[in-house]
Amino acid sequence: MSDSTRTAAANANANANAAAAPAADTTKTISTLGKGRTGAARILLGRDAIMIYAVVVFVLYACIAIPRFASPVTVGFLLLDVIPVLLIALPMTLVIITGEIDLSVASIAGLTSALMGVLWEAGLDIGTVLVLSLVAGVLAGAFNGFLIAVVGLPSLAVTIGTLALFRGLALVVIGDNAVANFPPELTGLFTSKLGATGIPTVMIGVVVVALFFGVLLHMTPFGRGLYALGFSKEAATFVGIKVNRAKFWLFVGTGSVSALAGIYWTLRYSSARSDNASGLELTVIAAVLLGGVSIFGGKGSIPGVIAGVLLIGTINYALRLGRISDVVLIIVTGTLLIASVVAPSIFAAFTRWQHDRRVRRSLPQAAPRE
């Protein structure tokens, strides 16, 4: 057998393999495409890296094009604005990677906020108020987790229900009141910055949470098991993952972190109200998907998601500073979201077409010689 025949056959074989994967599921194309690349190229051309480049490029552009953007003040205000989304996006990434979704996060944050207001007004000391509010978030998450993991109901439907339920409970708890008189030392802490860097003090806590979820997802067997879970529940069970237990704890995770976001929201704005953080769930999900997490599950990373959140946050703040209407922001967010999922699809379709063409060209040559 000549060398050329063998190469052609091997080529056709490889192409057939490569073509099979995207045909089965278009969302996996990026990982399939990356197969041919070496380690360095993978890091530099991966989805996460592209998101990070996008953030860096946009920041540089804004520094040059938008007056006064280049300032430590920007860092402070920008980060203060994105913290709630950033916090909730972390556990949400894990949930979506397993192929589930949690729409009730903003309502849990609202419920926490309302509870804080009522407990504080009732005269409890602030430490107790914070602990009880956090416990409420844990319980709310556990309630979601119970219905989804134990009873086996679809998470989309369950969390649409608890989205209404938890927001409703927030209204029941605090009604139309607003509580504002939290201790000034505490609210001050939540808007204070680390020296002259402009970085808010609370970012320390956020970084800890981010590291926790980053390490959990990317460096533990549990985290890697979540990807398997997102691909196939059966396969995950097969390799020894306790599917229901994992899901339960993930929802406890989103509940707890949403409670943290609710506490942050309350103290940053020093205002506990039932409508705090309403509508935030869609912003979080948009940011997570923009960060490269597949809504089908099985794909995504914490760095990518952080970059996604920062990208939306930076564009948002740049537009504010440029006094461009929020109307533009809404349209840009929507377009980015769609583009970020459609572009890989189109790219994959194009590569598939190229593959097919190459396969067709190489096949007739191989056939007569055999």
Place this chain on the structure above:
Amino acid sequence: MTNTPTTQSPAPQGQTVARPESRKSALGSLIRLREVPVTVALIALVLITYAANPLFLGAQGVKDLLLNATIMIILAVGQTLVIVTRNIDLSVGSILGLVAFFTGTLFATVPGIPIIVVFVAGMALGAVLGAVNGLLVTVAKVPALVITLGTLYIYRGLNNAWAGGTQYFADDRPDEFGALSVDTVLGFPLITLIAILVVIAVAVYMVGTRPGRDLYAIGSDPAAAELFGIPVARRVFLAFLANGVLAGLAGVLYASRFNSVGATTGTGMELDVVAAAVVGGVAIFGGSGSVAGAAIGAVLLTTITSALTALRVDKFWQQAIVGVLILAAIVIDRLAGIRTARKLRESEARDV
């Protein structure tokens, strides 16, 4: 997203498609099961409220109940078409807003425009917006949740950019147009009659025609539907298109009923619509549920608001109650699914 909830249902659904002789009874009992709870809940709610406050079922009270439900019914019917195919459309509130403002603009800028032309134009705009969703979902093969979340933002942004601070008020529109939501026939407001016609037409389409039943097959198992020779992409596209048309119709009716249409009309409606369909027994992962159920779900959710006010119950409880209802609906749905699956397994065993 995940197959967890439907692991039970695809099998029986697949069976029903493959074996026509057992379909009628099985499907019949399925539909009965899914619609009964929501209907019972609605009747109970109305009777309890009536007992406490007879005015609730006075002529004006009934008219108000029907008017409140009308727009939500139409949206829930459209949403059902989409959800049954295992998709979702979150952009309906934004479509409604755009079309409502378009309607206001038409009446204000084209004096004497015939009302029927406005209806057609509004539904055409809805169709275009729905088609964009449908194309992105079917051609780019991207999940509907993501696409319609994106278009939710984009359409709302367009509405804001177009309307700015402009609002059109009731007196910008001809009296006959406003009268559609005031005049009644046998106690039914005209726009409610339109909604009922929509429910009947879509219900007949989904139960009585081949393409309609294809939607269920697609939702039960898209891959199997494709193998079975169903043009999946075309059917899903049409479902989105139809949903756009219905959201457009709802937008026109909104302009007829309410005083002002502007940049924020219809904001936040999407989750209420999905909730109405779910409460009405439409399975969120496709394959089962009926238009009538979704319509009753819409009536139930809109009636709760009025009922609580009429009962003078603290209105803060309202949203929590809605949440509990949604959860109850999916639990019942789950139980019904398990029971049906068992029944089917038994009958299958007998046949073999």
Place this chain on the structure above:
Amino acid sequence: MELIRNYTKRGNTGKRRAARRIASFAAIATSLALIATGCASGADTSGGGETSGDAGGDLSITFIPKQLNNPYTDVVLGGGEEGAEEAGFAATEIVGPLEASASSQVSFINAETQAGTNVIVIAANDPDAVGPALEEARSAGAKIVAFDSDTNPKYRDVFISQVVAKGVALIQVKLIAEQIGGAGEIAILSATANATNQNEWIKFMEEELASNPEYKDIKLVTTVYGDDDDTKSFQEAQGLMQAYPNLKGIISPTTVGIAATARYLSTSEYKGKVALTGLGLPNEMRPFVKDGTVTEFALWDPAQLGYVAAFAGKALADGTITGAEGDTFEAGELGEREVGEGGVVIVGPPTQFTADNIDEYDF
């Protein structure tokens, strides 16, 4: 099969993947550092511009309404822009959220602080939520003028009020008393439950109804909130009719609420039987006054509110007033205004609109 294969593939590349993640983390950290350092160094060059505003006299003013794209707000802002131009501001901006939630105004205040705006004119959605951001703006040198809806007084220099709060409350009570013949049940349909101005009026209304012997036969049965949302206000109005069959009249001290209620009444059997008054825009209310649903309602000229706010901002920025009681400033064609108790500036008495005079107004 496909799924299992994918999984094993993942397992094989697990180590490289972990390395890749670490690299990504590093990249994130670097880019964050880049934002911080790169931007901080840039601050030296652009920072100079922020202080030059005060000295050169090219003052800038920014209006932050409760919400953009609202007809009432548009009229207010129209007056504001006119006033800002006449008062001699070099730059006038209007920014604001698309939905009127408590926290949505904060990032706009932040951006204005950073832009070095000299005067921020704000209608607060929540008196306290905007507080910390306004304090930061003040410490950066901005003057704060609240208008339409007040913030907590400690966060602003002056508050431009439409009218004396008590005055506007009493007018509405008087109107409803006339329309229902001095006896019967009435209800209030307000904006949001946290709206500072509405709540103050409602408080005065309740006091007046309780204390004035002329109103002893009038009973206020409830207050409901339509959240300044057309649909919600509409349904609240409808709910009121069912819950209180003996209701004789409704006061709606908000333009969205009164228009939605009027629309409901005019399309229902209650038209002409239940009286409605409150604060409304003549352009929105015209059809309902003409068809007899509403006989009389009130409002000040919203444009004057923005107009006076602009002049107050100019006086504060120039240092001619400090916001203390007794300070006076010139407000263009509206003449001299005085800062009253608590830093409140009153614009003028409300106008009452009836079928006879409504066509004379266009806002």
